[in-house]
Amino acid sequence: MNDTQVGGESKPKAEDLAYDNWPDILTRAGMDSAFFSGRKGPCPFCGGRDRYRWKKDYGGVWVCNGCGDGKFQTGFAMLMQLRGYRHFWEAADHVREHFGGFAPDPVVLAARREAAPSREEQHKRNMRRMVEIWEASRPVIDNDPVHRYLQHRVPGLTIAPRMIRLHPALDYWAPPDDPNEKPVLLGKFPAMIAKAFDPGGAFVQLHKTYLTAEGRKADVPMVKKNEKGIGINGFAVPIMEVTGDTLGFAEGIESALAAAMLRQVPVWPCLNGPSMAAFDLPTKLIGKVKRAMIFEDHDELKQVAQGRDAPPRYRRAGSHYAAQLATRLRAHGVRVMLVKAAKAGFDMADYWEQRHKRDLTPA
Structure with a gap:
């Protein structure tokens, strides 16, 4: 039946x-x-x-x-x-x-x-758009909007990240108030573009951070967006080459760069918590990476309801996602260290900025 x-x-x-x-x-x-x-x-x-x-x-x-x-x-x-x-x-x-x-x-x-296009057709369209955006972007140079933005967010940054580019004028589409209407074009903005890959090394996602010419966050409803993608949930941006036996992971690009400055190890951003939870050790690094450092966002969640008969749930979002990645890494024999800022509400970029200001303050 x-x-x-x-x-x-x-x-x-x-x-x-x-x-x-x-x-x-x-x-x-x-x-x-x-x-x-x-x-x-x-x-x-x-x-x-x-x-x-x-x-x-x-x-x-x-x-x-x-x-x-x-x-x-x-x-x-x-x-x-x-x-x-x-x-x-x-x-x-x-x-x-x-x-x-x-x-x-x-x-x-x-x-x-x-x-309506099939899911496969939609994914092909999404990939074409991601490739077009990436090819229209250019490498980051001193004093361009992306360089200025990263210097604002990670002051004293000396790392030149890979797979990060500047799109000089990326269109920003906002959803309409009426879901039956078409999206609204709010304008074109400089944008930091990050190219993300799945554990097998395939290009699967593109991350966008909308900026001003001065390198500040643009005045738009959502400064950071992922493209629609091709249906892959786990991905990361290989912003640093892995030359030793240690690799770090963080949620955001800024947090990854700050963590790399703090610990002097390569750190890859997964771009968000669910992607971190679904990621795995890249195939080409299995056997090479022996130690991993996962930098959690310290973002406590309050009690949340789960429905009529289910009890409320308590968890920390950053810890929740980091723990799932840790389980996958340990399955490859990798030793895992979990690291997070002591202050609730902080990620590694916040911690780095606070420490940088303290170090510059005269005694």
């Missing part, structure tokens, strides 16, 4: 009914419409500040870097959490009831699905 056959009675397929209609379905089910704006914000289930986002791709999906560990989930998963459904068929029947048991116009539905 499948979802469309119950007791011999044929039902409309819930996936077809819900396709591109999730905001309306979920709003009527009790979800606030603000959660479908496409902008980063607090998760409806675990809170936070900017860990959640809704995307119209593939008929409507959502991602939370907290309770969802950065993995995209369907509207069905949201509906089941929202209403406390324990079985998929309950959510499927909810969708059918929403439509009165009838599917949308089949001609309209077929045209919509025909126009």
